[in-house]
Amino acid sequence: LYNSDLENFTRIKTDPANPTLEGCFSADGYSHDAMCFIYKGADVEHLGKQICIGFNENTFTVVDMSNKKKPVELSKAGYEHVSYTHQGWMTDDHRYLLLNDELDEQNEDVNTSTYLFDLADLDNPVYLDTHFGNSVSIDHNLYVKGNYAYEANYAEGLRIKDMSDIAN
Numbered sequence: 156l157y158n159s160d161l162e163n164f165t166r167i168k169t170d171p172a173n174p175t176l177e178g179c180f181s182a183d184g185y186s187h188d189a190m191c192f193i194y195k196g197a198d199v200e201h202l203g204k205q206i207c208i209g210f211n212e213n214t215f216t217v218v219d220m221s222n223k224k225k226p227v228e229l230s231k232a233g234y235e236h237v238s239y240t241h242q243g244w245m246t247d248d249h250r251y252l253l254l255n256d257e258l259d260e261q262n263e264d265v266n267t268s269t270y271l272f273d274l275a276d277l278d279n280p281v282y283l284d285t286h287f288g289n290s291v292s293i294d295h296n297l298y299v300k301g302n303y304a305y306e307a308n309y310a311e312g313l314r315i316k317d318m319s320d321i322a323n
Contacts, residue, residue, distance in 0.1 A: 178223030183209060183216040183231055188242040191220065196249030197275040201229070206277065208252065210240045215254060217277050232280040234270050238262040243270075244299045250275055251283075251321055253304055255294040267292045267308060269316070288314065 186209035194206040205220045206229075216231040233240075236259045243254030252272040259268050267288030273281040290311065297306040302319040 178220070178226060180207070180209070180216075180218045180220065180226040180228070182228055183211045183214065186211050186216075187240070190244060192245065192249070194249055194277070196245075196277075198277045201277050208243065208245070210242050210254065212240055213237050215240055215243060215252070215272075215280075217274070217280065229277045230280055232272065232282065234272075234282055235285070236263040236265055236268065241294075242296050244297055244304070245274070246299050246318065246321065247301060251318075252280070253297055253299060255297055255306070257293060257295060260291045260293050264291075266290060267294050267311075267314075269294065269297065269304070269306065271321070286316070 188210045189207050191205065191207040194201050194204050201219065207218045207220050209216045209218065214231045214233045217229040219227040219229055236256065238256055238258035238261070241255050241257035243252055245252055250273065252274050254270045256268060256270065259265055265287065267290060269286040271283045271286065273283050292308040292311040295307045295309060297304050299318070302317060304316040304318055306314045306316065308314060
């Protein structure tokens with residue numbers, strides 16, 4: 156979020172008619188999108204914490220938002236062919252992060268790309284691989300449910316990817 160947006164960024168608590176600002180993390184610049192959740196993955200140091208992953212133009216940033224007044228950056232990572240880190244989603248077990256770069260196909264001359272990271276250690280994301288589609292269609296948003304990733308593309312509609320063997 157830009158600092159000027161802080162006044163408009165609110166978290167609704169128990170009274171939706173009176174939202175209040177709880178806190179914000181802006182140390183990594185502009186976030187185009189974010190995924191926030193109560194962490195239930197393999198990293199026992201962060202189990203049960205409120206974690207947000209911001210997709211911030213040229214990186215993704217993992218932030219502990221448990222103390223809204225003092226968020227803590229745990230890590231940030233980039234990847235090859237970065238053009239515009241747009242959006243991503245964690246697998247249901249909070250182990251893997253899949254993300255889309257909205258402009259890599261256009262700027263880096265690569266086929267539709269989905270980047271895969273291992274987040275077993277939130278303080279040290281590990282790039283695993285890139286899944287390249289069979290065409291140069293710009294990807295936009297993806298979401299994960301169970302063993303499937305659902306990815307929207309501008310010109311080629313919806314792609315559904317089977318992730319039942321994602322570790323390999």
